[in-house]
Amino acid sequence: MAKINRQRLTADIDGPFVVFIIGMRINKPWKVHKWLPVILAMPRMLAELNERPESGFLGAQQPLIGPIVQYWRSFEHLEAYARDRDATHYPAWTRFNKSVAQNGDVGIWHETYRVAAGEYECVYNNMPDHGLGKATTLVPASGYRETAAGRLAAAAHAQEDAAVEASRGM
Numbered sequence: 272m273a274k275i276n277r278q279r280l281t282a283d284i285d286g287p288f289v290v291f292i293i294g295m296r297i298n299k300p301w302k303v304h305k306w307l308p309v310i311l312a313m314p315r316m317l318a319e320l321n322e323r324p325e326s327g328f329l330g331a332q333q334p335l336i337g338p339i340v341q342y343w344r345s346f347e348h349l350e351a352y353a354r355d356r357d358a359t360h361y362p363a364w365t366r367f368n369k370s371v372a373q374n375g376d377v378g379i380w381h382e383t384y385r386v387a388a389g390e391y392e393c394v395y396n397n398m399p400d401h402g403l404g405k406a407t408t409l410v411p412a413s414g415y416r417e418t419a420a421g422r423l424a425a426a427a428h429a430q431e432d433a434a435v436e437a438s439r440g441m
Contacts, residue, residue: 273399279412280395281422282403286388288329289346290403294338296378305376312363313339319359326352330406342406346385392422 293313297306313333320328327348331341343349353360371377394412395404415421 275397275399276395276409277397280398280404280409281412281416282391282393282407283410283425284329284391284403284407287345288386288407289343289349290384290386291341291343291349291381292338292384293341293379293381296380298378299376302376305371305374308363309367309371309377309379312359312367316359316363320352328352332402332405340402342403346383349383389423389425392419392425394419394422 295306295309299305317331317333317339320326320331327344329342329344331339333339341349352358353364355361367377367379391403393403395401395409396412400409410416412422416425
């Protein structure tokens, strides 16, 4: 069982990042030979990405059932991986398009969100490392990070903190 962080925490990440959500829908459950390869492809891709820090992949939250939420350093990193012919994704994508893309047996979907620096907020209380916090750095949700509004303003506070430190000669 995962270690529970027994405090209120929030994620801290410098700069912009990307949230990529991907899922599938089994439209014809009896066609196991069509949807099982789609299900089995994702763990291989995630393992490959975890071994390649230069890919820009920050991490993922993969529930037993439901969509997978991935965190990326940039859209350019995500797209480079998707189109990399030597990586696991491209051949799987090609196989999907040849075998089921047009027949309706299996549906896939994804959504991509670019998140500007400081334009996110999250809180985790009595949780193991999770979501964006697992993919980045967890810090106490205290001080200006105590509230959702404060966390959303954290980028401005960080600039203020840096200015104060600079004025002190730190």
